[in-house]
Amino acid sequence: MCRSDFDFVRTLARGQFGIVDIVRSKHNKGVYAMKTLNKQALLSQREQAAFLEERDVLVLGKDSPWIPDLYASFQDKENLYIVMEFVAGGDLFSMLDRCENAVVDEEAARFYAAELVLALEDLHTIGYIHRDCKPQNTLLDASGHVKLADFGSCARIDAGGVHEAKTSVPVGTCDYIAPETLRARETGGSGTVSPSSDWWSLGAVLYEMLYGDPPFYSDSVPETYAKIMACERHLAFDDSVTVSDAAKDLMRKLLVPQEMRLGLAEIKTHPFFATVDWRTIRSQEAPFVPRISSPDDTSNFSVGDEAEDDFGMATARASSSRLGHGREYAGEQLPFIGFTYLPSALV
Known part of the structure; x- marks a missing residue:
């Protein structure tokens, strides 16, 4: 070929x-x-x-x-x-770009976040961390359901469920990078990342769907990195935007240092996802069904x-x-x- x-x-x-x-x-x-x-x-x-x-x-x-x-x-x-x-069907970034104020309602955000959870769960099950989960890498099929894409930043996890990062350059996209990934650069190019790093990115994507910008957005990359490293101080929610306490609570528990972050089981049982049927979600009608000519x-x-x-x-x-x-x-x-x-x- x-x-x-x-x-x-x-x-x-x-x-x-x-x-x-x-x-x-x-x-x-x-x-x-x-x-x-x-x-x-x-x-x-x-x-x-x-x-x-x-x-x-x-x-x-x-x-x-x-x-x-x-x-x-x-x-x-x-x-x-x-x-x-x-x-x-496009990607989540393009879909948000067409929405008023680049946001979706909470029901739609819950749907896409839940499907991302299942996509990342499958990826972790076969032994890989994505390390670049973001709206541009969240594709939508003809029915409007999620397909995770772009595995060019993936890392294999070892038997202990971690990946020893040996790089002086952060892997991923700055607005969605977990603090432990950035920390590798500060420790001479070495550090440990795990599937938990993808759950940070999930929190950032959920925040963007609800508020229109990533949670630590700044005009400069160094400032964004500084905010991520001090995430507990810089995570804020705009009171003028109506978002449920459950959604805010989930984001607070994902956009935190690695040792405090929720894991898969805790995410799936979080009150924000209480109405989600994890077994049948892919057979349900999506909030947005793309037009494909x-x-x-x-x-x-x-x-x-x-x-x-x-x-x-x-x-x-x-x-x-x-x-x-x-x-x-x-x-x-x-x-x-x-x-x-x-x-x-x-x-």
Whole structure:
């Protein structure tokens, strides 16, 4: 399988290591999301780039309704490619962007938060922490239900249920990063994170759905980090916004230092979720059902007019001379051995 087996439809997103394009298979005419990751960019930032973890999560999570389906992963000398289910309902960020004051009512917030709990539970069950849970990575399917996305920051947890972070750079997005993740930078690039870090992010997403901004938002990243590190002092609730005491209590118990934070069982039994039927929520009608006009409809995403020919590869190409012509298994390629996964009939 190779990139030329697909026709480019549109660029959906651009990230630090590559891009996500909507593509159509030349063989079965199916529409997919193809993530293209530049190998040189990945190798230059190994501390942050979890490309094997991303592929492994998609493989191990194949039975989870909360994780997009993986159809194939392959590579060439310059890039890695992940071909996934295209979840056409948009994402939570785009949905909030279309709402008045960028907020939803508490019933809707409860629904999305509950589905995120179940998605993160499945991810933790297969042995991974997400580390970048946020509205942009919370996709909505054709029925309006959640699919967790972008596992490029995932970390494998050990038998003790933790991950020893060895990085001088915080992994994740600044408004949703847990304080223990930031603390790794202050301790010489080492520290322990656990699934609890994702529950912090859940609290931040819930807050944003109800108040319109992340809880520690600031105009500068350093100030946001400072507020997160002193979260107990800086967490505040706008009295002009009507939010229940139960919702505030849950957020107070998630947006706290790790040792004080609620765990999965406590979250699911919290009064805020008292009306949630955890077993049947995915079969219930979602608060928002997206309009999808065609299999390749991207109108539910906040996408700029930046699509290019040739898969929009201007930001994802690497110089062939740096990798070496005809050196498929040169030293630069060794970290990518085992990435290829071809279980489906796309060819």
